[in-house]
Amino acid sequence: MIIDKEINFKDKKILLVEDNTANQMFMKVILKKMKLSFDIANDGVEAVQLFKKNKYDAILMDENMPNMNGIEATRQILEYEKQNKLIHT
Numbered sequence: 001m002i003i004d005k006e007i008n009f010k011d012k013k014i015l016l017v018e019d020n021t022a023n024q025m026f027m028k029v030i031l032k033k034m035k036l037s038f039d040i041a042n043d044g045v046e047a048v049q050l051f052k053k054n055k056y057d058a059i060l061m062d063e064n065m066p067n068m069n070g071i072e073a074t075r076q077i078l079e080y081e082k083q084n085k086l087i088h089t
């Protein structure tokens with residue numbers, strides 16, 4: 001059974017974590033078309049810093065990046081949420 005539901009993306013903010021500029025440009029087109037607000041982090045270090053300063057509804061995380069990979073950045077974000085009793089992103 002397929003249920004056709006429209007997802008409301010109005011007023012949603014995304015954190016895109018991607019080190020590849022071509023992928024960033026591609027994702028910008030998609031996210032803009034969906035009328036989503038978004039920030040871009042170039043690596044895991046930037047992702048964690050941005051997460052601590054802003055509220056995001058979702059994070060699109062690359063795994064393989066310089067400085068800090070996506071797995072470690074996700075671990076740090078989850079720990080930050082837990083320590084600060086935040087709702088899970």
